[in-house]
Amino acid sequence: MTDDAVLFDARPDGIAVITLNRPGRRNCLDKDIREGLFEAWDRFEHDPALRIAVLTGSGSKAFCAGGDLAEMVETRMAEPPREMFPLPYDTIELSKPTIAAVNGAAFAGGWMIAQACDLCVASTTATFAVTEVKVGRSSPWAAPLIHMIPQRIMMEILLTGDPITARRAYEIGLVNRLAEPDELLPTALKLAGKVLAGAPLSVRAARETVMLATEMGRSAALQAARHSAARAYRSADAQEGPAAFAEKRPPQWRGE
Known part of the structure; x- marks a missing residue:
């Protein structure tokens, strides 16, 4: 610096x-x-x-x-x-x-x-x-x-x-x-x-959802947020989270 x-x-x-x-x-x-x-x-x-x-x-x-x-x-x-x-x-x-x-x-x-x-x-x-x-x-x-x-x-x-x-x-x-x-x-x-503590891709999608909601109308924001969330839903972490909860252990996030 x-x-x-x-x-x-x-x-x-x-x-x-x-x-x-x-x-x-x-x-x-x-x-x-x-x-x-x-x-x-x-x-x-x-x-x-x-x-x-x-x-x-x-x-x-x-x-x-x-x-x-x-x-x-x-x-x-x-x-x-x-x-x-x-x-x-x-x-x-x-x-x-x-x-x-x-x-x-x-x-x-x-x-x-x-x-x-x-x-x-x-x-x-x-x-x-x-x-x-x-x-x-x-x-x-x-x-x-x-x-x-x-x-x-x-x-x-x-x-x-x-x-x-x-x-x-x-x-x-x-x-x-x-x-x-x-x-x-x-x-x-x-x-x-x-x-x-949250899954990295889920955190990113959550942040994008908030920003989309401030910049778009309701219907457009919903559509854009669904698109933004797709990567998180399809990630390995989306399977790891429920598995960790069911097994009563901390999740091991991979960010992918």
Whole structure:
């Protein structure tokens, strides 16, 4: 990674822990962080031993404070190039699930990358904000929020730019789990372990089903989800799962 701006821990249990490592700069999305994230996500996607990733930040103050405002001033940046930010499932092609472990402030671009992950665990001291209206910028990336939280709440968050607490983020459905600061990463890893316990092809089909359901009408989503599930149904794991249950033993997933 670029001068360790992003740390990558490939754990033997199949979990990749990706850490934004510029706590002195509140882990903002500067050039080094962006380059490190592009590299980290690519490494995760192409390592067959890794099945799920946890994205977090160094320090206790910020998960990610957003874009590098100094860079924006220096370059007189207008609309950022779409490929500028390493955004999972958007500018980054990923086929595996991801979890954001939000350790502090997730503002603007920090909210953006946390939102892009499939699941989110937050420290009880974390805060979330879409602050673009306060600095004359915009947040088109926030559009998918409408599938996560109610419209009126989304409207208030975007129009005011005011932060919300981790508890409020949990209440509105943005966050899956809350954890005390010292338990944040263990909680995220435990959630990742629950995902890893499932058959790999079934997990992939489940993720695709959720995404299809958010992007299509009911009938089209049903048809597409059936097609997506076919590989899992026809796999060796589809026979192993019921056999293991009947024999009262843990399944031995092969991912095929």
